[in-house]
Amino acid sequence: MTLQVGIIGTGWFADKHAHLLSQQEGVKVTAIAASSQQKADQFASTFNDAKGYSNIEDMLDAGKLDAVYICTPPFAHGHFEQALIERNIPFLVEKPLSSEAELPMQLLQKIEAKQLITSVGYHFRYMDSADKAKQLLADRNIAMSLGYWMGGAPGGTWWRRQELSGGQFVEQTTHIVDLLRYLVGEVTEVYATYSEGILAKQDSNANVADAGTVTLKLSNGTIATISNTCIIPAGYESGLHVYTDAGKLEIGHGGLKDITTASTTEYHNQSNPYENEAKAFLHAIRTGDVSLIRSNYADAYRTHQVTMAANESASTGKVIKLG
Ligand SMILES: NC(=O)c1ccc[n+]([C@@H]2O[C@H](COP(=O)([O-])OP(=O)(O)OC[C@H]3O[C@@H](n4cnc5c(N)ncnc54)[C@H](O)[C@@H]3O)[C@@H](O)[C@H]2O)c1
Structure with missing residues (x-):
């Protein structure tokens, strides 16, 4: 089964993760959400069969994604995680979880209630x-x-x-x-x-x-x-x-x-630690075995x-x- 992965963000690290993902066997980057349609389309055009969206709701409504990478700056968190939790879509989110103290605790409670698979980009x-x-x-x-x-x-x-x-x-x-x-x-x-x-x-x-x-x-x-x-x-x-x-x-x-x-x-x-991180997350999505993920949302929250x-x-x- 080919895993269909969406990416939120089109910056430096979105690019790094998306290209690494597209080199993995059985994985396709199929959707990109960005703060503008133009940025999303431009980024999507660098992948075969990927489509750009100007907001995450449109991206998630368009078709089933097996996982999403959130690669936005610290201030741009909350809305994306919330939408993915509601739809039970596993996500990898780049560190730090937020620029705020309180938001990650609210998200963590919802993640734990659903036992959603998460990974956080602490690649060290x-x-x-x-x-x-x-x-x-x-x-x-x-x-x-x-x-x-x-x-x-x-x-x-x-x-x-x-x-x-x-x-x-x-x-x-x-x-x-x-x-x-x-x-x-x-x-x-x-x-x-x-x-x-x-x-x-x-x-x-x-x-x-x-x-x-x-x-x-x-x-x-x-x-x-x-x-x-x-x-x-x-x-x-x-x-x-x-x-x-x-x-x-x-x-x-x-x-x-x-x-x-x-x-x-x-x-x-x-x-390559980023590749090891991706493989651990993809393995968890394919099998449900989360034991290779070294930093999930709950652990990252403590950091x-x-x-x-x-x-x-x-x-x-x-x-x-x-x-
Ligand atoms: N693990 C690592 O080694 C590593 C390295 C670099 C960056 N990062 C992390 O990755 C995150 C992103 O960093 P970057 O260097 O890619 O930043 P960047 O500024 O290059 O890109 C950020 C992207 O987020 C998008 N964005 C911002 N607000 C948005 C919104 N509301 N909706 C949709 N998209 C939005 C921007 O348009 C841009 O495409 C940061 O948290 C950073 O700490 C991690």
């Missing part, structure tokens, strides 16, 4: 290095973790606006928070400080923080700091370092470095809570405790 979990890190950490004692996402602020219309993107910690560094949760443990306390003023001077449209440092307590007794900045023009880096009684484990985009007293060993990712708590702590100066 599907890296070979994440598997290797899990294996190495299994018999090591972790004391602390140090995460970072140091880079520049993407341009465009929404990323630099706090109310549209949620800011860097919610939009981007969320990957590192999620990796910390996946490899080390659940977060119970969050304290954050942010700095601002540099980006806003360069770009009068920008109102996101320049940098942040977030201190985290985990339920297993370990501690972490995750810092980020979006104002550096050079020296980009991101990753998670885990400090244990065996040494230091450095996990980055490309792989992992394991530093112990005996040796320093590097592992390079071989597989969302941590990043939202960081924003709240930075604005109130208080420590935020999570249940």
Whole structure:
């Protein structure tokens, strides 16, 4: 059976997912929904037999879709998920779940009531290095973790606006928070400080923080700091370092470095994490077996809570405790 998949959005990541999907056996991208008919038609024309729609209702009314990918910015969520939940259509939604704190909880309750298959684009979990890190950490004692996402602020219309993107910690560094949760443990306390003023001077449209440092307590007794900045023009880096009684484990985009007293060993990712993520989701749709999905909506919601708590702590100066 060929799976028919719809895509919402026509931006950078819609393009990445749609082309990856169209290369999978037994999968067809058949419908594209965008904020304008012209954008939808233009994007749809790059696939055989795909049709463009200017709104999701028309797309869903037009014919049966087995799954939908939601690839819209953080502010453009809620309506799409709601329509898919009502029609029992499984979806993969890109991180973060929202720029708002409350919306994902309302959606999660409806998803759980229907036991709908969902997946969230936390692709770091599907890296070979994440598997290797899990294996190495299994018999090591972790004391602390140090995460970072140091880079520049993407341009465009929404990323630099706090109310549209949620800011860097919610939009981007969320990957590192999620990796910390996946490899080390659940977060119970969050304290954050942010700095601002540099980006806003360069770009009068920008109102996101320049940098942040977030201190985290985990339920297993370990501690972490995750810092980020979006104002550096050079020296980009991101990753998670885990400090244990065996040494230091450095996990980055490309792989992992394991530093112990005996040796320093590097592992390079071989597989494409986005493809692994897609295959896990497609397998779940075909078989009902969700065990290969590493981040579903419920799990991603916990990551969302941590990043939202960081924003709240930075604005109130208080420590935020999570249940
Ligand atoms: N997992 C990853 O590695 C990764 C990488 C990049 C982006 N992302 C995530 O993907 C999401 C999209 O990012 P992007 O870089 O593709 O952004 P983008 O700005 O390139 O594209 C966003 C798309 O959403 C569409 N859109 C906005 N509002 C809409 C609405 N109301 N209805 C229909 N379409 C609407 C825009 O027209 C555009 O086509 C973001 O949440 C981002 O964080 C994830």
